[in-house]
Amino acid sequence: MAATLDTRFLDDLAPSLGVMLQRRIARTPDLEAFRFLSGGKWVSRTWREAGVEIAEAAAGLLALGMKPEDRVAIISSTRYEWIVADLGIMCAGGATTTVYPTTAADDAAYILDDAGCRFAIVEDAEQLAKARSAAHPALEHVIVMDAAAAGSDEVSSFNELCERGRAYLDEHPDAVTDATAAIEPDALATLIYTSGTTGRPKGVRLTHRSWVYEGEALKALGFLFDDDVNFLWLPMSHSFGKVILSTQLAVGFASAIDGRVDKIIDNLAVVKPTFMGAAPRIFEKAYGKIVSTIQAEGGVKQKLFDKAFGVGVEVDRRRAAGEKVSPALAVQHRVFDKLVFHKIRERFGGRVRFFISGSAPLNREIAEWFHAAGILIVEGYGLTETAAGAFCGRPVDNRFGTVGRALPGSEVRLGDDGEVHVRGPHIMEGYHNLPEVTAETFTDDGWLRTGDRGTLDGDGFLTVTGRLKDLIKTSGGKIVPPAVVEASFKAICPYVSQFLVFGDARPYCVALITLDPDGIAAWASEHENLAVLDYAELVSSPEVTELVAGYIAELNERLNPWETIKRWSLLDADLSIEGGELTPSMKVRRGLVEQAQRERIDALYA
Structure with missing residues (x-):
């Protein structure tokens, strides 16, 4: 029987993430908190040093007139400034509204408008254009991390924000401390807009209580320590990245930050982390x-x-x-x-x-x-x-x-x-501006419906x-969990990128397949007649068809008869975030793919 998990930590939860940060700085001021690339070299910040920069960002926002629970959008890839901005917003009593940097301009504008953001902190000129496309009159000021894109009364650089904060603290030395002390546990901390697989994104309202609980609960599991080193590449606009940050405040480990997915393996060799979160x-x-x-x-x-x-x-x-x-x-x-x-x-x-x-x-x-x-x-x-x-x-x-x-x-x-169904201190307050959808997401007795079986x-x-909603019921009445079949194929075939199973209300299951471009190119390089072919040419070649067919046969040997893949098709391009088929957290937008590939799927039943 597994041991009962200790819940004594619940008796001393910080009232807010700002107080959580203050406690961390007081406990381990000189331990490394963050590591990031500057001029091609890794540099570090201790908790004390990071605390100063966060306070300056918070004071800069207060100087601009930010009020409690004012929404501040962040549109940026994962970088140190994202962390400073996010914690600065919440120390000042604001609420971070997250927007993926890959979000299309119209969706970004919708999020800023729906959230009613007064301020936006963006990465560069490309993201600045998205913020400016928002129509909501509430948006007053935009801060740009890359200074070259700043330079007007309504747009300033992140450095200028911090300079403004330093000047404000000279005149009001207790401003940030007082703003943090005024935050209640049920105050809004974050609006995260779910990327969703269909329709407009929904703003999930998460309080300080939720994030503080998450960090302390994960600390209570007892497998993270303040001498750990985390490699943080996760999108901070996603809740997975955010929970790593709240856990870091609770535990005190260091995070080395670089959001470039194509550099993960290279960075791991240099950073030598003790743990990492990933999809x-x-x-x-x-x-x-x-x-x-x-x-x-x-x-x-x-x-x-x-x-x-x-x-x-x-x-x-x-x-x-x-x-x-x-x-x-x-x-x-x-x-x-x-x-x-x-x-x-x-x-x-x-390590x-x-x-x-x-x-x-x-x-x-x-x-x-x-x-x-x-x-x-x-x-x-x-x-x-x-x-x-x-x-x-x-x-x-x-x-x-x-x-x-x-x-x-x-x-x-x-x-x-x-x-x-789940319930506890971590559950959202609800969906922003969507009371009816919120009500549908909870049971009559207050449990959150996850939608997962x-x-x-x-x-x-x-x-x-x-x-x-993704469970397949064949025309013969058999239930197939596509995620289980899909994951099984990924364990068998080292060249696969995506494997999507369909068959609802159909007589049998079929699959759409994409291959990893680098993996299949490496395989092709070992075959003289294939080495010069591009991806689209490779996946239409008899040799690759035969290769994949072997893995499909191996998969089918493991499955129940009604789960087996009777027919399948290789797509001529991999799915991508940029193409809209994947969410920024790398989940497949199954419905969108099914709609776009309807003719191909229908042909598999012809």
């Missing part, structure tokens, strides 16, 4: 890259690799079952650790204690593959509406295939249809089986 696609891509590279080399190296993972998985299985690992097997494991697993760990910096996977399901086989190499991935689960975290696995009692147990101090139950074991560990 499953990051782990799937790393897994696919390693496996496909070894397969391309073949020969003795591939045999050694396969044997190593066979031994690693068996050792893990025996340990999990409480069985003895024989001396001979232990020796083999040590040898393979030096020859194979050590090299894989070095790709991620060599990772664990990764946290969230925002979508991670295939169990991929998690077990990483663990065999000595890299633990724990899963978390939640929604924007739960301030990101609602469940989280822990290294001490992790169970692969589950997302752990509900955070201490919160509750979970399953509805009649298996829907996961799941199962709970006897120890409270949750297994999420997919979105209720």
Whole structure:
């Protein structure tokens, strides 16, 4: 039986994120808080130093006339200034309104208008144009992180904001402290607009209580420490990134920040973090890259690799079952650790204690593959509406295939249809300007409907089986959870990028597939007649069709008859955020893809 999670932390929650920051600075003023690139070199800020910059940003906003709960939009990629701006807004009593930098101009304008933002802090000229397209008369002033785009009465640079703050603090030294002290736990801290898979984004109203609880609850799980180093690339406009920040305030670890997704692996080798949060696609891509590279080399190296993972998985299985690992097997494991697993760990910096996977399901086989190499991935689960975290696995009692147990101090139950219901201090106040939609999202007795189907074991560990609205019911009446089938294929095929299963009200299941452009290009480079082909030409070639067909056959052997993929089609371009098929948190907009590919899907049933 799993241990009961300690809830004593609930007795001393800070009233706001501003007070939470003050407590952190008082406890560990000289510990490193943040690390970021400046002029191509990594530089650091201690908690004391960061606190000064945050106070200056907060005072600058107060000098501009910001009032309690005034909304301030941030439109920027993940960078140090994002953190300073966000914490400055909340120390001054405002409410951060997050906008992804990839958001289209009309959607960005809609968010600023719907939120009624008085101020906006943007990254560069491109994002400045989006802020200026907002029609709401409330928007008074825009601050630009990159100074070159500033230069008018209504637009100033971030440095100018901080200079204004320093001058304001000279005249009103207690201004920020007083503003922070006035914030109540139920005051609005953040408006996060869900990227959504259809329709206009909805503004999720999250209070200071929600974020403070999240940070302290994750700290209470006991696996994070103030000497940890987190690599932070996650979009801060997403709740996953925000909950890492609130947890950092609670625990005191350092975060190295660089939002460039294409630089993650390079940065890990330099930063050498002890943990990192990421979406499953990051782990799937790393897994696919390693496996496909070894397969391309073949020969003795591939045999050694396969044997190593066979031994690693068996050792893990025996340990999990409480069985003895024989001396001979232990020796083999040590040898393979030096020859194979050590090299894989070095790709991620060599110091990772664990990764946290969230925002979508991670295939169990991929998690077990990483663990065999000595890299633990724990899963978390939640929604924007739960301030990101609602469940989280822990290294001490992790169970692969589950997302752990509900955070201490919160509750979970399953509805009649298996829907996961949650309640606790982390639950949203509601959707901004949408009272009817808010009411529909809660049960009559006050539980949040997550929209996800799941199962709970006897120890409270949750297994999420997919979105209720995405469940496929074939014309034969069989239920298929597409997310489970899709994740299984990603564990089998190292070249896949996206795998989407369809079949609702149809006689059988079909799939649309995209391949990872880098992965399939590397595979093609080993074949003389394919090496010169571009992606679209590759996926239409007989050789790639045969390659994928083999993996589909392997997948079907694992599935129930009604779940098998009878027909499938390779798309001639990968799905992307820029193309609108993926949300900024890398979730597929299934409905949009289905609509855009309707003719192709229909042809699979012809």
